[in-house]
Amino acid sequence: xxxxxxxxxxxxxxxxxxxxxxxxxxxxxxxxxxxxxxxxxxxxxxxxxxxxxxxxxxxxxxxxxxxxxxxxxxxxxxxxxxxxxxxxxxxxxxxxxxxxxxxxxxxxxxxxxxxxxxxxxxxxxxxxxxxxxxxxxxxxxxxxxxxxxxxxxxxxxxxxxxxxxxxxxxxxxxxxxxxxxxxxxxxxxxxxxxxxxxxxxxxxx
Numbered sequence: 001x002x003x004x005x006x007x008x009x010x011x012x013x014x015x016x017x018x019x020x021x022x023x024x025x026x027x028x029x030x031x032x033x034x035x036x037x038x039x040x041x042x043x044x045x046x047x048x049x050x051x052x053x054x055x056x057x058x059x060x061x062x063x064x065x066x067x068x069x070x071x072x073x074x075x076x077x078x079x080x081x082x083x084x085x086x087x088x089x090x091x092x093x094x095x096x097x098x099x100x101x102x103x104x105x106x107x108x109x110x111x112x113x114x115x116x117x118x119x120x121x122x123x124x125x126x127x128x129x130x131x132x133x134x135x136x137x138x139x140x141x142x143x144x145x146x147x148x149x150x151x152x153x154x155x156x157x158x159x160x161x162x163x164x165x166x167x168x169x170x171x172x173x174x175x176x177x178x179x180x181x182x183x184x185x186x187x188x189x190x191x192x193x194x195x196x197x198x199x200x201x202x203x204x205x
Contacts, residue, residue, distance in 0.1 A: 009125075009126050010038060010126050010127065010128055010152070010192055010193065011038065011095070011123055011126040011127070012038060012039050012040075012041060012075065012091065012095070012119065012123055012126070012127055012128070013038050013039070013040045013041070013127075013128045013129075013130060013189060013193075014040075014041050014042075014043075014091065014115055014116055014119045014127065014128070014129050014130070014146075015028075015040060015041070015042040015043070015129075015130045015131075015132065016042075016043050016112030016115065016116065016129075016130070016131050016132065016134070016138065016139035016142070016143075016166070017042070017043070017044050017045075017112075017131075017132035017133060017134060017166075018044070018045040018108075018112075018133065018134030018135060018136060018138065018163065018166055019045075019133060019134050019135040019162060019163035019166075020132075020133035020134070020161065020162030020163050021044040021045065021132065021133065021134070022044075022054060023162070024132045024133050024156075024161075024162070024182055025042070025044065025054075025058055025132075026058065026061060026062075027182055027183065027186075028132070028182060028185055028186050029058055029061075029062045029064060029066060029080055029186075030061055030062050030063075031183075031186035031187070032062070032063065032064050032186055032189065032190065033063055033064075033190070034063035034064055034078065035078060036063075036064050036077070036078050036189075036190070036193060037077045037078065037193050037194075038077060038078075038128075038189075038193045039075035039076055039077055039078075039079050039080075039081065039095070040064075040079070040080040040081070041069070041075065041080075041081045041089065041091050041097070041115060041119065042080055042081065042082050042083065043082075043083045043089055043110045043111065043112045043114075043115045044082060044083065044110075045108055045110070045134070045136075045138070046085050046110075047085065048085050048086035048109075049085065050085040051085075052068040052082075052084070054082065055067050055068040055082045058080070058082075062080075064078050064079060064080055065078060065079040065080070066079070066080045066082065067079065067080075067081060067082070068081070068082050068083075068084050069081040069082060069083060069084060069089055069097045069099070070097070070099075071097065071098060071099040072096060072097065072098065073096070073097045074094075074095055074096055074097075075091070075095045075096075075097060081097060083110035083115070084099065084110075086101070086109055086110075087099040087100060087101060087109065087110060088100040088101075088102055088105070088109055088110050088111055088114040088115070089110050089114070089115050090114060090115065090118040090119075091115060091118055091119035091122055091123075092118060092122050093121075093122045094122075095122075098118075100114070102114075105138075106136065106137060106138040106141070107136065107138075108136070108138045111138055112131070112138045112139035112142055113138055113139060113140075113141045113142035114142070115142065116129055116139060116141075116142025116143055116145060116146050117141070117142045117145045117146075119146070120142070120145045120146040120148075120149040120151055121149065123149075123151070124149045124150050124151065125149070125150030125151055125152075126151075127146060127149075127151040127152070128151065128152045128154065128189070128192055129142070129143050129146040129147075129151055129152070129153050129154065130154045130155075130156075130185060130189075131143055131153075131154075131155045131156065131166060131167050131170040132156045132161065132166070132167065132182065132185075133156060133161035133162045133163045133164070133166060133167065133182075134161075134163050134165060134166025134167070135163040135165050135166065136165060136166060136169075137165065137166065137169035138166065139166060139169075139170055140166075140169040140170045140172070140173035140174075141173065143155075143170045143173060143174055143176070144173045144174040147174045147175065147176070148174075152177045152178075152192070153170075153174065153175075153176040153177050153178075154176065154177060154178045154179075154180060154185060154188060154189075155167045155170045155171055155176045155178070155179050155180075156179075156180065156181070156182055156185065157179050157180060157181050158171070160181040160182055161182075
C-alpha cells in the first residue's frame with residue numbers, strides 16, 4: 001500500500017539498530033497499530049548463532065506481525081521482517097526480500113548499510129529509513145545513499161539512545177529529516193503512513 005504525507009508517498013520503512021536494539025524495537029514496534037499500512041524491514045545486529053527468538057518475542061508483544069525474513073519473500077503491509085542471523089537482508093524491486101551470505105560490511109552481517117542501499121535503489125523517494133541505537137557506524141553510508149535517492153531519513157536522538165554512536169554517525173554522514181526520541185518515532189511513522197484525506201468540493205451539488 002502506498003501512502004503519503006502531503007505530496008510524499010511511501011511504500012516501505014527500513015530500520016537499522018544494534019546495541020540496545022531489543023528494548024528499542026519493543027517500544028517502536030509495540031506502538032504501531034495492528035493496521036499499520038506499510039511493511040518494515042529491519043536489521044538488528046545479532047549473534048550469528050542466535051535463533052528466531054527475538055522475532056517470536058516481538059510478534060507476541062506487538063499489534064503488527066513480526067517475523068524473521070525468508071529468502072524471496074514478498075513484503076506485506078503491517079508486517080515487520082527481521083534479518084536472520086549471519087545473513088545480509090536485501091530489499092529489492094517489487095518488494096521482494098533476498099538473503100545473502102556475502103562477507104560482512106562495516107564488520108556486520110547482517111549489515112544496515114546493505115539493507116538501506118538496496119532498498120534505496122529499489123524505492124528511491126518512496127522509502128523511509130530509520131537509524132536507532134547502536135555502538136558502531138553501520139547504517140551511516142546506507143542512510144546517506146537513501147537520502148541521495150530522495151528517501152526520508154529519521155534518526156534517534158543520540159541523547160535518547162542506549163548506545164549513541166550509531167545515530168551520531170548517521171547524523172554526521174548526511175542531513176536527515178527528523179531527529180526524534182524513540183518514543184516519538186512511532187507516532188511519526190504513523191503520520192507518514194496515513195493517507196492524505198480526499199477533500200471534495202463542499203459546495204458541489
